[in-house]
Amino acid sequence: MLDMGDWLKATFPQVQDQTIAVDTLLQRLLAALVLGALVAIVYRFTERTRSAGTSSFIATLILLTVLLAMVAQVIGNSAALAFSLVGILSIVRFRTIVEDTRDTAFVIFAVVEGMAAGVGNLAVAVAGLFVVSLATVTLRALHFYAETPLVxxxxxxxxxxxxxxxxxxxxxxxxxxxxxxxxxxxxxxxxxxxxxxxxxxxxxxxxxxxxxxxxxxxxxxxxxxxxxx
Structure with a gap:
């Protein structure tokens, strides 16, 4: 007769194999938090005008980066978990309308930074942060962003x-x-x-x-x- 520990190992073998040290997990999540904050700073520094929803969007960028780092830990190398996660998220209906396509780019920016931090690939995260930030600041300086029409x-x-x-x-x-x-x-x-x-x-x-x-x-x-x- 199997005891509880053996039953858990038999039921969730992949989870057992992919378990990482707590200190490593915390380091990755804290790295995601720092990266998310830097993404938010770049967004705030390069935005054209501050609207009522700016503060909320900035907080969302930070939280999104940390959450995606957690998602990367949950998925690991399991294709089954990845497809399950897609199925779960497809149930959620997102009703927030992004008024500026630039905001969509920053959402993707936060997602990629979170995923890179979650899998421990900080080289990609830091290099990507530097290059995308440089591109954003350059485009801002060259006035590539169209001015928001006044109401x-x-x-x-x-x-x-x-x-x-x-x-x-x-x-x-x-x-x-x-x-x-x-x-x-x-x-x-x-x-x-x-x-x-x-x-x-x-x-x-x-x-x-x-x-x-x-x-x-x-x-x-x-x-x-x-x-x-």
Whole structure:
């Protein structure tokens, strides 16, 4: 009669054969963590503009590198485990839309770095990190990346008829917007207020919330509404 240890060895012979030392495993995972952080730094340093999802994507790159290093340890030399993993992952439906194809390249970058660290091939990981980073920085310096088009917004501004000077918000437009133009005016509250409609494009570093907060601090403005066109 087999005891539990013999049963485990008989049931999972490949796993037993591929077991690596704990210190080696930790070294590979820590190497993957460092490599993932470096990939994220390169991404952050070479990106054009910082959007709301940038921080989340950077964290994803780091985690993805470590996870792929773990996957490499699980698969080892087993083709059966590799096909099983593909089958398991095919069940997951990924709904995240990558807006920039450059982001897709960095996802692949993180995957390859994680796999290289996971199998202990640090020479490939370090060499690949250096070459891809150099290529990315060079392309950035040569302006190969197309600039992200600015979003157009419609601003509806209500002010009292006593306000005769539009300079306060127009000065703010000059600081915060790449372009701004008045496209419509109307009276409100039986002639006691004016509704002004502007078409504008915020500068890349200005968020809609920052822009609205700055407008709210101006005197004479009664109501604000900002809509994406």
């Amino acid at each position: 157009e917004w419609t601003l509806q501004l209500r002010v009292g008829t006593a306000v005769q000077d539009a300079a306060p918000w127009e000065n703010l437009f000059a600081k915060s917007c790449a372009s701004a133009s008045l496209v419509g005016t109307a009276t409100a509250r039986q002639g006691a207020a004016l509704d002004l409609t502007y078409k504008l494009k915020l500068n890349a570093e200005v968020t809609p919330m920052q822009f609205l907060n700055a407008l709210n601090r101006l005197e004479g403005i009664q109501n604000l509404e900002l809509k994406r066109t």
